[in-house]
Amino acid sequence: MDEFGIIARYFAPLAGEGSFGLKDDAALLPARPGQDLVVTTDTITEGVDFFAFDPSGDIARKALRVNLSDLAAKGAMPAHYLLNLSLPHTITPDWLAGFAAGLAQDQREFGISLLGGDTGATDGPLTIAVTAFGFVPQGKMIRRDGAKVGDAVYVTGAIGDSGGGLAIFKREKHSLSDTDRDALIARYRVPQPPVAFAENLRAIAHASVDVSDGLIADLGHIASASGVRIVVDGEAVPLSPPLRALWHDNALLRAVAAGDDYQIAFTAPPGLNGPFTQIGRAEKGEGVSLTVNGKDVALSKAGYRHF
């Protein structure tokens, strides 16, 4: 099947408003009065961000969700996405059908639709670039540079589970139950960004970032953009029981450097309650420090880097 056949069979059924059924040179986004458009793009690559043997529906959902996570961290409600696919010649119709089904599932879950994209063949690894579009009320996008001295630092969800799942795939030895093992693997394969939380986040956050490079590295982005120092209280960082069972005493230090969490770290006034955990505070100064039992811990690995 050529690219036109693939698009017509698998992707045209996913196309929504503004896409012209994927049958034009471009897509159209009519302006929404009083709304700003938030745009983000992330590429995932076989062997780096997922494995060739992962179910294709999970790969599709990961490609979408790593982008929905960025939109959520900016306080934006997702609306559309573009899909750029570089497909190895070994891809089968079954693989494509599963991939499209994964996209369809997440379109329903998050209320988004396919706006456009392109499909080509590659001699290299499967590569998927998604560009996601969301909307925020005018001027209300949450940036990285709004943290204030005296803010508390919060994070949604638990940190490190995805890194734990990856470690298991990399054949790290463990004695987890099948349930715990599968829970961590599931978090690696299909991130759970807190998309529905974006609207509440806008009401409280001064600065926000999605946790993708690693908690400490991403808080470093807020610290440097905002001109503050962030102190993380190690005991407060939320770690799941399966992750503690996998990494024991090393769980905290590995979790905060692991990356691929797709949760949201943000600063806001202290003392707030909600679907998040207070893990630290913003002070005068620069950089990020991690304290355990009141002592600074040396941070050897700041986060995941591609090179």
Added chain:
Amino acid sequence: MDEFGIIARYFAPLAGEGSFGLKDDAALLPARPGQDLVVTTDTITEGVDFFAFDPSGDIARKALRVNLSDLAAKGAMPAHYLLNLSLPHTITPDWLAGFAAGLAQDQREFGISLLGGDTGATDGPLTIAVTAFGFVPQGKMIRRDGAKVGDAVYVTGAIGDSGGGLAIFKREKHSLSDTDRDALIARYRVPQPPVAFAENLRAIAHASVDVSDGLIADLGHIASASGVRIVVDGEAVPLSPPLRALWHDNALLRAVAAGDDYQIAFTAPPGLNGPFTQIGRAEKGEGVSLTVNGKDVALSKAGYRHF
């Protein structure tokens, strides 16, 4: 250099309005009252759309221009772009500097700026996805489906030069002068989409497409979207002197199937004059036919396909 270093050194200087200096999770496009946003995306891949030995600045400009061509065909003025780069480990700082210089050159030429993107490493071929954003007055995007029976069919520029350049790279025998050879190669490496023509095009075109798959194939997209038959007068198709010198009697048939032209084919009322050539007409029926000396020519190859 890691991805953050590459972004800071080579790409942050190219970042413009809405990009936050490439230092946030997402970019922001404030709504422009009375304007629709037109979005298009195309990936180019080493070994398919360009050669590894092509100058990196030319590769950058091709990656941009194949997208600017889509915007122009829709009557949109370009404004921003996203850049998703998958870089082989062999990429050097010199290569990156040339690539960024090529982007900078075209940013000046077309009045666009970098909005965001991502950079990662790959074990496969160099892959570059660009997503381009342009604006049209509300409701004025030119679509593929507006051709009317009785319209004339026009095309900008000349057809087939890029295909000629590619044939030369593929070691097809020829007896061209160095000047002619270089002219065709230049068109393959750096397309010349008629970006400035977009505004005039909006005033006259009923339907429009960018010529990327091949003139006949792309006119087929207009014919099928609009429900008309398009008849192309072979003698009228504009072919450059270097291309005629390369392909002689086969020039027309090869040119109309070659692809990679990045010119605009459109339908509009007959008898118009401008920076374009009338090459045919829209009739009742379906499909595309090519006539030479008043006779239909069999079309063996409808256009370039990736699979």
